[in-house]
Every structure is written in structure tokens, then in C-alpha cells.
Amino acid sequence: MIKKPVALVTGASRGIGEAIAITLAEHGYDLIITSQKSQLALENVAQKIKTLGARCLWMTSDVASYEDTHKLFESITDYTDHLDLVVNNAACSYMGLLTDMSVDTWHQLLNTNLSGLFHTSKFVIPMMVSKKKGVILNISSIWGDTGASCEVAYSTTKGGVNSFTKALAKELAPSNIRVNAVACGVIDTHMNAWLSASEKETLISDIGLGRMGTSQDIANVVLFLASDAADYITGQIITVDGGI
Numbered sequence: 424m425i426k427k428p429v430a431l432v433t434g435a436s437r438g439i440g441e442a443i444a445i446t447l448a449e450h451g452y453d454l455i456i457t458s459q460k461s462q463l464a465l466e467n468v469a470q471k472i473k474t475l476g477a478r479c480l481w482m483t484s485d486v487a488s489y490e491d492t493h494k495l496f497e498s499i500t501d502y503t504d505h506l507d508l509v510v511n512n513a514a515c516s517y518m519g520l521l522t523d524m525s526v527d528t529w530h531q532l533l534n535t536n537l538s539g540l541f542h543t544s545k546f547v548i549p550m551m552v553s554k555k556k557g558v559i560l561n562i563s564s565i566w567g568d569t570g571a572s573c574e575v576a577y578s579t580t581k582g583g584v585n586s587f588t589k590a591l592a593k594e595l596a597p598s599n600i601r602v603n604a605v606a607c608g609v610i611d612t613h614m615n616a617w618l619s620a621s622e623k624e625t626l627i628s629d630i631g632l633g634r635m636g637t638s639q640d641i642a643n644v645v646l647f648l649a650s651d652a653a654d655y656i657t658g659q660i661i662t663v664d665g666g667i
Contacts, residue, residue: 427477429453429503430649433486433543434513436461438612439562441468442638443510443645448477450646452508455499457484459513459535486513486539487531496546506550508649511540512562514580516614521575529576536580540587552598558649559595561588561604562641565664568606581606585660592658601657603648608664611635631666 430447434440435456444456445468454472458465462483469481480502484495499506514536517528540561551557566574567581585604592602609615609626615635618626627635644663647653 426505427451427453428507429455429505430508430510431455431457431499431506431543431547432510432512433457433484433539434459435468435481436464437468438614439607439610439638439641440510440512442642443512444468445471445475446639446642446646447508447649448472448475448479451477453478453503455480455502455506457482457486457495457513459483459485459487485535486511486542487534489542492539492542492546500550505554506547507556508558508560509543509547510560510562510645511543513539514562516574516577518573518617520573524576532576532580536577537583537587540584544591548595548600551595551600555599557595557600559591559600559602560645560648561602563588563604563606563660565606565608565662565667568660568662588660589658596657601648601653603653603656603658604660605641605644605648606660606662606664607636607641608662608667609635610641611637629667630664634665636663636665 430452432440432444435444436458444454448454454477456468465481469479472479485491515532517532561584563584564581566578567585570578588602588604595602
């Protein structure tokens with residue numbers, strides 16, 4: 424019996440994470456999906472995955488917490504003996520002046536957006552090394568490269584994601600484990616729901632393809648980077664921004 428590939432997608436209760444999880448299920452993966460708090464929404468995504476004929480383990484888990492991530496991987500090892508793909512998608516953002524930002528919010532962004540990668544990677548790497556195979560994909564942002572006014576903390580964490588990706592790729596390449604990141608442009612998700620119609624129009628006017636990106640646009644790139652077609656791609660930050 425051929426074992427189906429298994430993927431872990433964090434932050435999968437909606438938006439980009441949900442689209443990635445559903446797309447992977449459509450293409451033959453069994454799933455493990457997590458969310459920090461959105462239990463009902465996460466369960467609904469799990470049901471969608473199961474209707475596609477895929478297995479799905481779902482649980483609330485905070486990637487910012489090492490203890491939570493440890494418990495998650497204890498459940499994962501009970502669920503499967505292999506983990507082929509990890510998509511580190513869970514993230515949070517803050518819009519506002521740096522001087523108005525609280526210390527607690529600063530640390531929340533650092534712990535979720537950056538330390539979360541360390542937590543999941545620390546547990547999954549031994550699983551992948553034992554199989555001499557695996558893919559780790561980190562969801563980043565164009566602001567990690569260019570920076571964004573009033574999003575200093577978010578930009579900082581995504582810049583860290585990019586450096587983490589490049590360095591870990593070099594470390595794991597001898598074990599045939601690939602590590603890449605997808606740097607998202609302006610994607611039409613809940614994270615940008617606060618934008619007014621006129622603000623969205625202004626953003627779109629700067630995008631070469633004339634529209635905001637969709638969660639499916641990102642999911643399609645993740646699917647490619649996880650596939651054998653991308654077998655010689657590692658340590659790269661793949662920008663998906665519509666030509667902004």
C-alpha cells in the first residue's frame with residue numbers, strides 16, 4: 424500500500440492557510456491543521472478536507488508556545504509515522520506607529536511570526552532527517568524585504584522569516600530537505616479587511632496585474648514548491664505580488 428503524503432499547515436482556519444490545506448487535500452495529501460483559537464472554523468475546514476477523501480487531524484495549538492507545539496507533535500506522531508510537508512502559515516499583524524505599540528504586542532508578533540518557525544522546525548526536522556526527505560515552506564511577505572510604514576514589527580518578523588529560510592535551507596540540504604518561503608504581496612484576506620474601498624483602489628493601482636492577490640494564488644505556489652517539479656529549488660524567497 425502506497426502511503427499518502429502528509430502535510431502540516433498552521434493557521435489553517437481561514438484565508439491563505441485554509442486555501443493551502445484544501446488545495447493539498449485535492450492533490451492527494453492527508454492533513455494536519457491547526458489554529459490558535461478558531462476551533463469551530465478549524466473543524467469546518469477539517470470537514471471540507473474529509474469530503475475530499477483525505478484524512479485530517481485538527482487541533483487548536485499556538486505556534487508561539489513551545490509547550491503547545493510539543494503537544495501538537497506528540498499527537499502527530501500518534502497520527503502518522505511520516506510528515507512530508509510543513510507549511511508555517513500562522514501569523515499575526517499590527518498596524519500603527521511603533522511608538523504606540525505595546526511591549527506585549529511586540530513580543531506577540533515576534534513569538535508568533537518568528538519563534539513559531541523555530542518551534543515547528545525543531546520538532547519536524549528529526550522526522551524528516553530520518554526519512555532523508557521533506558519540505559518546509561514558510562509564508563512570508565514582501566514587507567520582509569522592503570519594509571512597510573506603520574508595520575515595523577510585522578516587517579521585522581518577515582525579514583527574519585526570510586533569513587531563517589535561507590540559513591535553514593543550507594543546514595538541511597545535505598539531508599535532502601528543502602526549505603523555501605513564499606513572500607506574499609497584497610492578498611485579499613481578513614488581514615487586509617480594515618482597508619477602505621479607496622485605500623484598496625490605491626494599492627491596486629500600484630499592482631502590475633491590476634488586482635489584489637487571492638489565497639488560491641498563494642496555495643498554487645505552495646503546491647508547486649512542495650512537488651517534485653521543484654526538487655532543485657531550496658533556500659529561495661519566492662515573491663508572489665502581481666508585479667507591485
